[in-house]
Amino acid sequence: MLYSKVTPEQKRATLRELLMPGTARQFPGAFNPLSARLIGEKGFDGVYISGAVLANDLGLPDIGLTTLTEVALRAGQIARMTDLPSIVDADTGFGEPMNVARTIQELENAGLAGCHIEDQFNPKRCGHLDGKNVVDLDTMVKRIAAAADARRDPNFLIMARTDVRAVDGLDVAINRAKALVDAGADSIFPEALKDVAEFEAVCNAVDVPVLANMTEFGKSELFTRRQLAEAGVAMVIYPVTLLRSAMGAAERVLDAIAEDGTQETQVNRMLTRARLYELVDYEAYNRFDTGIFNFQVPDLDIDSNNSNL
Numbered sequence: 001m002l003y004s005k006v007t008p009e010q011k012r013a014t015l016r017e018l019l020m021p022g023t024a025r026q027f028p029g030a031f032n033p034l035s036a037r038l039i040g041e042k043g044f045d046g047v048y049i050s051g052a053v054l055a056n057d058l059g060l061p062d063i064g065l066t067t068l069t070e071v072a073l074r075a076g077q078i079a080r081m082t083d084l085p086s087i088v089d090a091d092t093g094f095g096e097p098m099n100v101a102r103t104i105q106e107l108e109n110a111g112l113a114g115c116h117i118e119d120q121f122n123p124k125r126c127g128h129l130d131g132k133n134v135v136d137l138d139t140m141v142k143r144i145a146a147a148a149d150a151r152r153d154p155n156f157l158i159m160a161r162t163d164v165r166a167v168d169g170l171d172v173a174i175n176r177a178k179a180l181v182d183a184g185a186d187s188i189f190p191e192a193l194k195d196v197a198e199f200e201a202v203c204n205a206v207d208v209p210v211l212a213n214m215t216e217f218g219k220s221e222l223f224t225r226r227q228l229a230e231a232g233v234a235m236v237i238y239p240v241t242l243l244r245s246a247m248g249a250a251e252r253v254l255d256a257i258a259e260d261g262t263q264e265t266q267v268n269r270m271l272t273r274a275r276l277y278e279l280v281d282y283e284a285y286n287r288f289d290t291g292i293f294n295f296q297v298p299d300l301d302i303d304s305n306n307s308n309l
């Protein structure tokens with residue numbers, strides 16, 4: 001009932017234990033708090049909170065329009081609904097190194113287990129699109145150093161994402177990844193790698209957990225968990241998969257209603273009322289109400305002492 005009873009500190013400690021090279025822990029992207037519950041129920045290791053999804057959910061493109069306040073609020077709403085550790089996409093950190101420091105503290109306050117900060121310029125782009133720009137290494141090192149310095153819980157995971165592979169190639173990406181680990185990054189997110197061999201090369205070059213982004217319609221093929229584990233990857237995200245699936249389903253139902261004048265043909269593909277209630281733990285609220293409100297009202301002698309009530 002209500003929110004997770006697992007504290008953010010416990011979730012962060014769990015995340016640290018989970019993220020071992022070669023385990024390819026799976027973190028599907030939640031598009032709302034309820035979907036985070038579903039992810040937990042299905043036995044996944046953690047929840048990813050995508051910047052693209054947060055922006056798209058507001059009807060906006062993923063080009064750095066969302067603010068720290070919006071991201072921290074929504075990510076916090078999602079994180080508190082699951083017992084799993086949640087990692088959020090903090091884009092470029094929302095400003096200069098001082099802003100990055102504040103971003104980390106706000107995300108800690110919101111109950112996140114970690115976040116990633118990337119080396120793109122603002123306005124940023126989806127990492128799998130052409131025309132991205134990255135800041136120089138020195139600027140990115142400062143972002144990561146500021147992030148690492150600002151955290152108050154040593155287990156809050158600071159992940160450095162580099163988009164440089166698509167701009168300057170794999171060798172530059174690997175050198176950058178190493179420098180970012182030296183600057184304090186606990187983990188590396190090499191964006192838009194070409195194949196499994198490239199993941200393997202990054203995993204071999206750094207001794208921190210490496211993330212693989214299995215986003216659809218992007219530059220990387222959709223490798224299996226086993227393939228990525230064999231390459232040494234610690235964590236796999238499916239950032240926009242649930243939003244794409246849910247919106248795909250919504251579009252099909254809308255078409256059916258418009259064409260047939262009824263949703264009848266689609267009902268068997270919907271989450272049933274019972275299943276929806278199960279996910280929001282309806283029964284627990286009933287039990288709570290019963291325990292609190294089904295009591296006998298004692299006889300009160302209002303006449304003698306409280307005559308003016």
Ligand SMILES: C[C@](O)(C(=O)O)[C@H](CC(=O)O)C(=O)O
Nearest residue numbers: 050051052126127128215239
């Ligand atoms: C991981 C990502 O940063 C996100 O915001 O989810 C995106 C995903 C996408 O646009 O498919 C990305 O830049 O890869």
Ligand SMILES: [Mg+2]
Nearest residue numbers: 050051052089
């Ligand atoms: Mg993003």
